[in-house]
Amino acid sequence: MLVFISLLTVFYTPIFLEIESWPFTDWRVFNYSYHPDRVYVFSLEAESGDNKDEKFLENINFDPVTFNRFTYKAYYTKNYDQLEEYISGVLKGEEFEQYLKKRQGRLDVNFVMISVENTSPLKLKRSIIKQYEFNK
């Protein structure tokens, strides 16, 4: 009985105390209420003439989820220096240099905020926050 109650206490108490230390609890994923009006995703997209590359981050082997997580936080905490440093870091990487070599002429990399304009049918809105020019 002692083992039963002790172990139940060990495994259930962290839930109620909301302990956030692996391996205990950490169930806080997707826990907050959300609304399509508040969906703002940050990304980098490339534009060369008429060609748009909305999967630019994936094409330079960068995880869009990680990019969004970092830039979202920096943008909303108004930590613009950190944001700039982060984006510059992405655009100085070896993968980006190779991407750039493959493209002739001017290339614009846009730091965009994607939001929801309509849900039925789904329509997204892209707002360019900052543009980085290459091969001018």
Next chain:
Amino acid sequence: MNSINRFFTNKLSSGQFFVFRFLFCIAVLLYLLFNWFYVTGPYGGNYNPIPLFELFKIEQWSLGVNKILYILLLGSLSFLAFGKLPRIFTALSTVLFFLFMGNYLGSMKSPNSNYVWHSHNMILYILLALNFLPVNKVKTLSFQSKEFYLWELILLKLIVCTGYFGSAYIKLKTSGLDWMDGYTLQAYFIQKHILTGNTFVLNFVDNLNLLIVISWFTILLELIFCFGLLIRKTEFYVLGMLFGFHLMILLTLEINFINSHFLPISTLFLARPILGGLKRFLKQSPSS
């Protein structure tokens, strides 16, 4: 009082426990074998120690040491699967899994938050609990011996329920009933679509009523229905629902809990029918 006494004295077949422990260890072993990047991943660049490592001042070890840890963990789980020195290899597997997976999770952790990804919690929970269960001294598969207490099985099942109950409790505590308003799931699905290009979620995003039903079902399953795992008559229905739930999470939110969570915990429920099948097979075989 009698029912409490019965709960703590009723015994089940030791064979059921042996089969569970065998299958559980094999499930974890296969999971580790198919995920080699857990060994090399923490050495690719970004590493931020998890809070417990920081607390105990555990610094990151070299890739070579990590490879040795990995091999030791596989070896320890193999010995435990076959019932060799179960007390020693359970303790060893627990410590090695904590160190090995804790090191990997450090490579997934953000430097700006204490949050650590939780998809491997349940394996560690079960390993940790096994250390304290009297039945975990069983070394061989026996069809006659009854050393597995009912409370030990119920305890393991209740530990499995923590993952679901905790998740629903935190959702309700943080967001209340707003979490089930349909918009929450709609927003999460749209965000996933934007971030990863997932098109499966588009089947749901414009049907708010369906999203409300899915949201309520999620909370009810996590908060209440999961405890149906404790009852023999309902356990497989709940297990089926949980599989569907995890499959939906994989298809919509692209989070795979099936291999790291669902398959290892399923062994707890599959052990009894597998043991029954094994008994019938041995009875029917000509040599017996």
